Amino acid sequence: xxxxxxxxxxxxxxxxxxxxxxxxxxxxxxxxxxxxxxxxxxxxxxxxxxxxxxxxxxxxxxxxxxxxxxxxxxxxxxxxxxxxxxxxxxxxxxxxxxxxxxxxxxxxxxxxxxxxxxxxxxxxxxxxxxxxxxxxxxxxxxxxxxxxxxxxxxxxxxxxxxxxxxxxxxxxxxxxxxxxxxxxxxxxxxxxxxxxxxxxxxxxxxxxxxxxxxxxxxxxxxxxxxxxxxxxxxxxxxxxxxxxxxxxxxxxxxxxxxxxxxxxxxxxxxxxxxxxxxxxxxxxxxxxxxxxxxxxxxxxxxxxxxxxxxxxxxxxxxxxxxxxxxxxxxxxxxxxxxxxxxxxxxxxxxxxxxxxxxxxxxxxxxxxxxxxxxxxxxxxxxxxxxxxxxxxxxxxxxxxxxxxxxxxxxxxxxxxxxxxxxxxxxxxxxxxxxxxxx
Numbered sequence: 456x457x458x459x460x461x462x463x464x465x466x467x468x469x470x471x472x473x474x475x476x477x478x479x480x481x482x483x484x485x486x487x488x489x490x491x492x493x494x495x496x497x498x499x500x501x502x503x504x505x506x507x508x509x510x511x512x513x514x515x516x517x518x519x520x521x522x523x524x525x526x527x528x529x530x531x532x533x534x535x536x537x538x539x540x541x542x543x544x545x546x547x548x549x550x551x552x553x554x555x556x557x558x559x560x561x562x563x564x565x566x567x568x569x570x571x572x573x574x575x576x577x578x579x580x581x582x583x584x585x586x587x588x589x590x591x592x593x594x595x596x597x598x599x600x601x602x603x604x605x606x607x608x609x610x611x612x613x614x615x616x617x618x619x620x621x622x623x624x625x626x627x628x629x630x631x632x633x634x635x636x637x638x639x640x641x642x643x644x645x646x647x648x649x650x651x652x653x654x655x656x657x658x659x660x661x662x663x664x665x666x667x668x669x670x671x672x673x674x675x676x677x678x679x680x681x682x683x684x685x686x687x688x689x690x691x692x693x694x695x696x697x698x699x700x701x702x703x704x705x706x707x708x709x710x711x712x713x714x715x716x717x718x719x720x721x722x723x724x725x726x727x728x729x730x731x732x733x734x735x736x737x738x739x740x741x742x743x744x745x746x747x748x749x750x751x752x753x754x755x756x757x758x759x760x761x762x763x764x765x766x767x768x769x770x771x772x773x774x775x776x777x778x779x780x781x782x783x784x785x786x787x788x789x790x791x792x793x794x795x796x797x798x799x800x801x802x803x804x805x806x807x808x809x810x811x812x813x814x815x816x817x818x819x820x821x822x823x824x825x826x827x828x829x830x831x832x833x834x835x836x837x838x839x840x841x842x843x844x845x846x847x848x849x850x851x852x853x854x855x856x857x858x859x860x861x862x863x864x865x866x867x868x869x870x871x872x873x874x875x876x877x878x879x880x881x882x883x884x885x886x887x888x889x890x891x892x893x
Contacts, residue, residue: 464490465499465527467520470507472655472690474537476608478505480594481536481565488566495524501532501569502552506539508625510792514539518550525552534569536562538625542796544582558582559611559626563594585627588612589665593632595640598647603843603855603873604688605649609637609674610656614664615693617720618731618802619763621794622657629661634669638677645683650841650875651712652678653688660696672701679708685875686841686858688712691758694719694734694742702749712858713753715746720760722777723770729802730763736777743781754784754829754859759818762791762811764802771814779821784829784859786822790815830883833861837893840878842871846887854887862887 464485468478481503482492493499502524507513517539524533534555535547541558548556554572557565561581572579591611599605611630613623644652654674656662663670678687687710694717705711721727722736734742743755759778761771778786790811793800840863842855853867864887865871865878880890 462489462491463493463497463499464501464503465493465495465497465524466503466505467495467524468505469513469516469520470505470509470537471657472606472653473608473611473657474505474507476596476606476655477537477562477594478503479596479606481505481562483596483598484563484566490566495520496527498528499531500528501534502527503534503536503565506535506537508538508542508621508794510789510794512792514543521547521550521553525550532569532573534565534572536565538622541582541585541625542621544580548578548580553578555579556582559585560588560592563592585625588627589630591630591632593636595636595643597643599644599649603649603841604651604653605644605647606653606655607637607640607644608632608656609654610659610662612661613658614661615658615733616731618729619760619791619794619797619799621797624796626657629658629664631662631664631666631669633666634674634677637674638681641678641681641684645681648873649684650873651686651688652684653690654678655690658693659690660693671696672704675705675708675711679710684710686710686712688714688858688860689716691716691718693717694739697742697746699745702746706750712860713750714756714858714860715753716756716758717743719757719778721763721766721770722759722774722781723766726763726766726770726774729765729799730760731798736773740777740781752859754861755781756785756787756860757781757783758787758789760789760791761814761818762806764791764799764806765804766791766806775818775821778818779825782828783822783825784861785826786818788815788818788822826886827883830861830886830888833857833859833888834880834883836880838863838878838880838888838890839875840865841875842867842873844872845869849884849889852889864889865892867892 506517533552536557544556612627840855846852846854852864853871854864878890880888
């Protein structure tokens with residue numbers, strides 16, 4: 456039992472950008488209460504593991520990190536937060552070392568729960584029924600580290616209920632952050648020197664549906680007016696959000712990055728129907744074509760799921776051909792993972808692991824070819840790059856990203872960090888354009 460005041464806390468975050476934002480907000484809560492943030496591999500008084508449950512792999516990695524924290528300090532307090540804790544609180548609390556389970560609500564009380572567990576030497580299950588929550592839990596971040604991209608959470612929850620997805624059950628219904636709170640944080644980011652902000656949430660296309668007289672497009676227009684912010688990047692979007700009105704408006708907002716991550720999952724209508732997706736492949740294609748026609752040189756990235764129950768070889772080939780036809784600049788491929796409590800988990804014709812693996816490798820190879828083809832379009836051209844960090848493999852080079860989210864490196868050092876500069880591209884090395892400042 457710890458009797459001395461708790462002074463050190465370490466964090467590990469799994470999953471999405473929304474989790475990254477939640478972790479940063481919790482770090483601030485600990486700092487305000489006198490804690491020192493240390494590395495996860497260090498001996499710490501408290502370990503906070505912010506978990507993911509979108510796949511079985513997410514659950515497994517979450518458990519691995521919890522056990523690693525316990526090995527680092529068997530006497531430390533481990534608090535488990537996020538989607539895995541929300542879905543399996545009792546299971547989480549049974550893992551050695553875990554004293555606090557919080558879930559996807561009440562993260563603002565994390566310090567209170569940890570100190571209560573330490574004082575009483577007892578376990579605390581603070582997980583609530585997330586399906587009853589109707590208010591956005593506002594956890595604004597007051598101070599920021601770095602001078603490049605800032606992640607800003609604007610929304611929580613999802614009402615889509617795709618047949619394969621556990622997230623609506625783990626995050627609850629749609630709750631939107633009030634526009635005035637979002638704008639206050641955008642202004643703080645600008646004042647802190649950030650040039651780019653990334654709007655994130657569980658389903659940001661739903662932003663404003665629980666509020667009066669506002670939506671994502673309205674919010675973008677307001678954010679665009681904030682001085683100091685030069686780029687606004689959108690997180691993952693549903694294709695149906697990209698109406699002609701939406702596209703017509705954002706093309707007049709030059710700060711909005713020409714990079715749209717538009718969730719696809721499958722290019723086969725029969726598969727999309729079993730997934731409970733709310734569009735057809737032809738509708739998706741028309742949306743992408745309209746976007747590219749209205750806003751030239753836009754990068755379109757996506758997610759593709761392989762091995763969904765009932766996906767035949769013909770259905771997979773249809774998806775493969777569709778992905779090739781669209782010509783995405785990048786794709787994220789993942790295999791279907793049955794999630795207990797979702798309709799698809801009980802579907803017949805669950806695909807064997809070797810089938811999923813084969814299809815995944817085939818699509819990943821296609822994705823690599825498409826990415827290289829997209830990068831080639833930007834060879835021997837002038838691009839604008841927001842510089843972020845040292846190139847991990849090329850000594851004496853600094854790297855950043857274009858608004859299309861293309862990685863670019865030039866000779867340079869940390870003096871480039873946070874600067875938005877013009878670069879002339881000269882060659883491609885792996886997944887990075889290399890050039891020189893102009």
